[in-house]
Amino acid sequence: MTSSYIETAKRVISMERDAVDALLARTDDSFDRACELLLNCQGRVVVTGMGKSGHIGSKLAATLASTGTPAFFVHPGEASHGDMGMIRPGDVVIALSNSGTTAELVTLIPLLKLLAVPVLAMTGRPQSELAQAADVHLDVGVEQEACPLNLAPTSSTTVTLVMGDALAIALLEARGFTADDFAFSHPGGALGRRLLLKIDSIMHTGDEIPKVNSGAALSEALLEMSSKALGMTTVLNRDGTLAGIFTDGDLRRAIDRGIDIRDAKIDDVMTRNCRSIQPGMLAAEALRIMEDNKITVLVALDDKQQPIGVIHTHDLLKAGVA
Missing domain, CATH: 3.10.580.10 (CBS-domain)
Known part of the structure; x- marks a missing residue:
């Protein structure tokens, strides 16, 4: 039974690795436009997504905030019930949806257009409603989830996470973000001690x-x-x-x-x-x-x-x- 567990682990790891490798070929001029959009943001970067995409979005917002790009996460369902007020002109929205048809996100598009807030969409379907409505779209699609039923978000969330990290680090380098800047964002814990303690x-x-x-x-x-x-x-x-x-x-x-x-x-x-x-x-x-x-x-x-x-x-x- 143990060997079966190991075989499953190796299969999942290989599938997710291959999905990330495939992402390299799709990283094109759209990535440059996405970085320019975020660098030129006069307000905050607002990340949003439902379900597992929302979990990845929360992590992306935290990574951006800790590496020099002011960012926070807004749940799209809550945005339709009051939290839309957290998004202001000058902000940029990053919307995550593997299908590109998530109703809670699509509902926000007309409201964001009214605010003149640009949208960076990260989806697995370039022809989806969300991808087509976005100012910039990053293709994070995968051929197959690592889940044997091809249902549970696995490879798709990994690829989205990797693309989000790529954005954060590209922005970090473009801003000239330093170790001292990083320490200012991480004053507590071992990381802060290593970067600040004299x-x-x-x-x-x-x-x-x-x-x-x-x-x-x-x-x-x-x-x-x-x-x-x-x-x-x-x-x-x-x-x-x-x-x-x-x-x-x-x-x-x-x-x-x-x-x-x-x-x-x-x-x-x-x-x-x-x-x-x-x-x-x-x-x-x-x-x-x-x-x-x-x-x-x-x-x-x-x-x-x-x-x-x-x-x-x-x-x-x-x-x-x-």
């Missing part, structure tokens, strides 16, 4: 920074490491600038070399020319530096090359960045 908010500062002077005994450095519990210590020159760092890894390498940790000096075993960062850096960028260099700690330096903070991968994990 090291200054989470790094260890002041007395929390492990410090020993150049020339100190290794045993003194080990005591400092233990007391600050960061698995490292900075090593400072006489003027307070960073001479190097000493980490747990350096300790293991010193032991492997047979160095007597009771008599050794920190200068003999520390890492010189270590990686450092500047205050104000995004925590996500600090994480990338750690990952690229396979290290677990970074020292933040001021413009005089003096340590003002230390950040550990554990701090990034705790902050939800890693």
